[in-house]
Amino acid sequence: MKIYNTLNTSEQNITANDIGIYLCGVTVYDESHIGHARTIIIFDVLRRYLESRGNQVKFVQNFTDVDDKIINKANAEGLHPLEISRKYIEHYFEDFDKLNIKRATVHPKATEHISDIINLIKKLIDSGYAYLSLNGVYYSVSKFAEYGKLSKRKTEDLISGARIAVDETKNDALDFALWKFSETEPNWPSPWGKGRPGWHIECSAMSLKYLGEEFEIHGGGRDLIFPHHENEIAQTEAVTKKPLAKLWMHVGMVTINGEKMSKSLGNIKSVRHVLENWGPNVIRLFCLSGHYSKAIDYAEEMLKENLIKWRQAETAYYEMIMSDGVGPIDEISSIVSECKNEFESALNSDFNTSLALNAFFKLVKGINRIAASESMTQSIANTALPEFEHMLDILGLQVQKITEQERQNITDMLKQRETLRAQKQYQEADKIRDMISAQNIVLLDHKNKTIWMKKEKIPADS
């Protein structure tokens, strides 16, 4: 499997069996939005895919739970900063569990790793990469010769293009804070004085702790390349003298009307809000619909398109599980193997989920075409269903499960309806159909049987 590495600007093979992945998570001061969701969904599918190939994946995703924005919000709401972060971590899990994101192996928080952070800063000071100043401890960018290697920036360009006022307490305009002195909470004692960690250092400390000095994949949104990931490299590699991660993978932005979706622009669509209207499967499909490295534009129209596709996938599923009889499987066998190959080779070539989705829906179409021609059998279903479910699982999509009680209940009603239809008592038969559909069950009449489908309730679909 090959993935584009931001560091070498070329595709790189993933050969290891044990794969450590560090994904930069969210700063918990507000609701997560679709932009966060896209990055997290991409990495969720990547992880699922690697696991399905038999790789041992250790997935680490942090929460930044100490930060100026959290403190500002806390002040504005009259709460303790840690109450703010705790609240939004809870919301995070509520939302992303609904989105069917697998929990990371570890979800470390900055505030729970203060001693690891302090130890790392100590090492940086001891080795001359960091210095004590009036407002805190700073990293000396000029000491790290390779600074800029990830974002392809030259330090001269950075200085000339700097948009912020130079802080006179720093030795150099590019130096960044490892530890910020603060007398107010949240703060922790340190050898240099009370304060809190800078933003970047937590990821260095926590990736070192959980994944070691060198691991396979480090990722996040494109907007993290500079300065966040550049600074992580500077911090970690100054100490370890080894490449932090073998591969850097960055996910494109979600835009809305062509502009980046971000809290500071105030144009966000929260995961919570979009989930309420469209449900998890449509969101996942939407976020996977383009190549991960490119921007995607949020539009209701696109969600609608993915909703239609999702309905087709659901139909295919029910056609299979409601099938019976035996028959030849040659046609479906070749469709299945073709789609399986396309699906895998799409993901293997720089994780092209757009093409993988094409392969998945080709399978869906194949199944529905057979069903529409009244030739679906259990033999066919047995051939196609395992691969269908395998893809569904990698994509993290979930069809509604039928309970035994529902099965019994619907089967009984269907029998009555069949009797009435046979007697051409259509009005009575339709009443039963209405009762069934009130339970969110859709009927599909075939020539010799009726199948029923428990489709996902999606408010936007009405």
Next chain:
RNA sequence: GGUGAGGUGGCAGAGCGGCUAUGCGUUCGCCUGCAAAGCGAAUCUAUAGGGGUUCAAAUCCCUUCCUCACCUCCA
């Protein structure tokens, strides 16, 4: 100003030297007692503009224009 990524049919989105995906949409059918769902066919020959290289270019080179992202917190 610097750096990076892009500009493909009505929309989305692959392809990244030859065989001109795919999906959605639209139109017309089929199926049905009627629906719903689904299926089929048709439709659209697109590759920002201008040069070039080549027998052959969305695909390579040059150039112009445009968009977005990053250079401040950001997934």
